[in-house]
Amino acid sequence: MSQLPREFDLDDYVTAVLHEDLGRGGDVTSANTIAEGARFSAVMDTRQEIAVAGIEVAEAFFHRLDHTAKIERLVEDGDVVAAGTDLMRITGKAQALLSAERSALNTLQVLCGIATQARAFAKAVKGTGATVLDTRKTIPGLRALSKYASRMGGAANHRMRMDDGLLIKDNHIAVNGGDIVMTVMRAKAGNHGLEVQVEVDRIDQIEPALGAGADRLLLDNMPPDVLREAVALVAGRVPLEASGGIDLETIRAVAETGVDYISTSKITMGAPAVDIGLDYAICS
Template sequence: MIPHLPIDLVRETVQRALAEDVSGAGDITSLAVVPETARVAFELRARQNGVLCGLQPAIEVFTQAGPNLSIDVLASDGDPLEPDESVLRIEGAARECMLAERTALNFLGRMSGIATLTRRYVDEIVGTKAKIVHTRKTTPGLRAFEIQAVRAGGGAPHRFNLSDAILIKDNHIAAVKSPAEAVRAARENAGHMVRISCEIDRLEDLSRVMKAGADVVLLDNFNIGDLRSAVVEAASRVILEASGGVTLESVRHIAETGVEIISVGSLTHSAPNFDFGLDAV
């Protein structure tokens, strides 16, 4: 079961999202066309195969748009979906349902799209020891939601923010002499509970950063041969993470080299929207 997001975060994010639609005079189409007393029943249904995520914010959208709406939850985040499968049933005032429609679909479409793409990557590496993880290439203000979607698709967590771990990248290294020097400086300043990861783009730097005290080494845009060599050289003394240009076509080959972690930015920055619809019943 996918853990729920903090309720205060969900409420505040949904409030901001609804405010994008409900400003000025509000939903002037429904106010002009739909009688105030009109009542409806809708089901929110998938239009394609994939993985569900986003129920929590979607339910919150309908709750905020219509406190008296009746909402039946018909599925759970992480469930596989088929076309025409219903995930929510909503009954109540027609105007309130229509007020919530697009915002609820946006949350579900974005998060289920990420979960669906993540599941494709996870399925590609079944039988290897590698894990698929996200990056910080997320939509500003929606990171917690998008990372939850990665988890719903079977992915594993990476850093949530800059304070989670030390990750030394190329621009940090540019300010000092070498990757190994950066790791030594980090080791001197970090507490014993903080992990240190260092990005390298040359195989010859691996032994140096391991000797300097790295816990994790990020192998940036390594080819398959160099990844294999790195796994042999590291001999499980550090965690190896492959990153850079990972695709569905290449991820299996990368996982079979023996690396433990594969970080994939496209999970959150390039996932296609999942198609849902709100249908009258």
């Protein structure tokens, strides 16, 4: 069973999302149309093939509003399941579980969407030796969950936060007068113990960056022919990451250039929510 990331507070998340959806007055529709003691059973299923992520989070919404609810989990995070697969069965208090339905589904649809997208990208580079990475381009406040879902789909995580590693980008170099050597050397002199990665967008920046001590290079918006040239020039001295303009149509050609990593924001920012529903089996 996969575990949610340590940096993610499930209780706080559920509280915030339910507050957003229920407001101050609560679910007035359920309260005014369903008897207080009514119960129901329901099945949550997927209407398309998906990689699963967030099943535990979805359960938490139902249990928050009905701690006595009986939930049978039928899949685990990281599973890949076909359209029509049942994900969980739920039995409990009708009012409470109907009130939790949308928050649970919204979260699960988004997270499974990210995992499914990550799986598609990872599958596209299979056999090339390249590793697909996500980025810090995530919905604010949902990074830990988004990157967790990315891992469940088969991608790897780049930096979670800005203090995870030094990534020198073009604006850092520009502030230093365009001096890539000085910028890298200043970063290396910081005695931080972190890897220093440098973004380059031209071949002639590679040797100066390496000479100054770069531990890794990010090859930004380079077409495949230039990437191959960069791979040959570096010749394995440091890991190479390609980034910029990567999508499912272009990633295979990028991977075949010989780069070690390929990062794309399309995993977390371009993933469509998947189609998951909750269908009621018994009402009383």
